[in-house]
Amino acid sequence: MSADRSLERLANATLLVPFEAEHAPRWTLDGLADGIAGVCLFHNNISGPEQVTELNRRLSEAADDPLIALDEEGGDVTRIGQAAGSDYPGNAALGAVDDPELTRSVHRTLGARLRALGFTLDLAPSVDVNTVADNPVIGTRSFGADAELVARNAAAAVTGLQEGGVAACAKHFPGHGATHQDSHHELPVVDADTDLLHRRELLPFRAAIQAGVRSVLTAHIQLPRLGQHGPATLTPSLVNGLLRTELGFDGMIITDALDMRGVSGDIGIPEAAVRALSAGCDLLCLGRYVYADQVAAIRAAIVEAVREGRLPAERLEDAAARTAAARAWTRSRGTVPGDEEIGLAAARRAVRVEGELGRLSDPVVIEVDAPAGMAVGEVPWGLAPWFSGTERIDASAVRADEILSRATGRDLVVVVRDAHRYPRTRALLTELCAARPDTVVVEMGLPVWRPQCRAHVSTYGAARVNCLSAAELLGSATVASIR
Structure with missing residues (x-):
């Protein structure tokens, strides 16, 4: 050569x-x-x-x-x-x-x-x-x-x-x-x-x-x-x-x-x-x-x-x-068999709840969009697979009163991802929780910031198993059938 x-x-x-x-x-x-x-x-x-x-x-x-x-x-x-x-x-x-x-x-x-x-x-x-x-x-x-x-x-x-x-x-x-x-x-x-x-x-x-x-x-x-x-x-x-x-x-x-x-x-x-x-x-x-x-x-x-x-x-x-x-x-290398249930079990152990979650009745679920980083890419996240009618919104393009009107007479759940990094998300969430102190907030990023609300759920991530563990806590009727 x-x-x-x-x-x-x-x-x-x-x-x-x-x-x-x-x-x-x-x-x-x-x-x-x-x-x-x-x-x-x-x-x-x-x-x-x-x-x-x-x-x-x-x-x-x-x-x-x-x-x-x-x-x-x-x-x-x-x-x-x-x-x-x-x-x-x-x-x-x-x-x-x-x-x-x-x-x-x-x-x-x-x-x-x-x-x-x-x-x-x-x-x-x-x-x-x-x-x-x-x-x-x-x-x-x-x-x-x-x-x-x-x-x-x-x-x-x-x-x-x-x-x-x-x-x-x-x-x-x-x-x-x-x-x-x-x-x-x-x-x-x-x-x-x-x-x-x-x-x-x-x-x-x-x-x-x-x-x-x-x-x-x-x-x-x-x-x-x-x-x-x-x-x-x-x-x-x-x-x-x-x-x-x-x-x-x-x-x-x-x-x-x-x-x-x-x-x-x-x-x-x-x-x-x-x-x-x-x-x-x-x-x-x-x-x-x-x-x-x-x-x-x-x-x-x-x-x-x-x-x-x-x-x-x-x-x-x-x-x-x-x-x-x-x-x-x-x-x-050989391989050691794993435990296929371990991912969901670990996600369940990671969830933290501050406040009184209680039982939700026919909640309106709103997800506030957050840009995906270069390393993450476009991967599904949120509660939509378990709560029909879940809506993904842009915090800069929707008014709080529109969401509040939609949630009249129903529980309100707002899902965010790294809210501490996005001022418009925090402003929207603050306004919603001021009008509806019984709002439940689900944070699927780092729980660095939280508003005054009925309950704050932290999943420490937006993997499918993290989202599922939150849906279980919120009492989704569809969890058992699709997980």
Whole structure:
């Protein structure tokens, strides 16, 4: 094999690529056969269990056990639950319960389900400590705001996923929980010095590493108080220095998606790929819409960087060896059966009620819409499957008196999602509760803010099982027949 072909195959071994549809295109299959490390599936690749199982079978046959990955956190971030919502509560709900054995059991069942569908790598769990209430990208994806709580549940989640048969991935290193910005759109800042970083952000990563996590995913954030003014993903002192050397992580380091503006907005994806490898990353998650021609351009940029001496060939060889080791680990894994009832049981344990709920009679159910984040996507949520006539409204386009008129003589239930982040939602809810103090409010995000109302129900997430657990509390007559 020529030197150029050897370099191209080494470059391929660092790529985790997306593709366009529910079937694998020829460029993807050929690329896997030519050494591409693996693929990452998104909503556009999955329509149902049978389809994705067959797709993953075809992908696995294209090469020697490629990595077949997805972002399946349970809760609000779900790929296999896109059609109806997840069967597993997310981290916020599990953190509210704070029972590591429950967290482990939920993730073991999730891992076993993913393995049965043909996946080998789950880009989860999020082990960020969510200390900023209005964090636009983490929120319910975190176990909570307490570092020790997050750490013990992070270790449990990692253990459970890997018992289920898939490699886990602790993210977003060195911690995305203290940001006010979304790295999909810009480069967020974490205002933490070295001492705070070790006491807060890094504690869950240490726990995940001690639990044997097979991979860690880097964040596109900057930490200026550490003297760092670019994305962590591209910073050798954080990736190779802090994670690899100081924390002693010897597994595969994966970038967050390189199509995010927080890392490639000013330099382009090919250059971001070169710099990420140089910083110490091993597997380049390219994003959702980076297809054949762009993948070829990224490969060419990596090869050219080696030729120019900007990227040592030894660094590329090391990265390729680590992705190969991850593939070998997934090849050897068995699976521990899960408990298919555990998701709903966990969601029920997470629900909290403040006030007197009582029995509702023919309630009017109003859902106040909230925009889905980039990581979440369009996934159904709310109480509509269990309460006929449920209406989804825009808080800026409806008057309180219209809702009050509709609810005359009937109980009123208002469902919100992260109300603390949306002033118009809070204003509408405040007006409704002032006129109807007997209103029941169901919060399906983080319960940071609550109005004065008869009862406030917190589900800590909007997964299908979270919504079902709320419907049970509210006494829906249809719950038993459709769950």
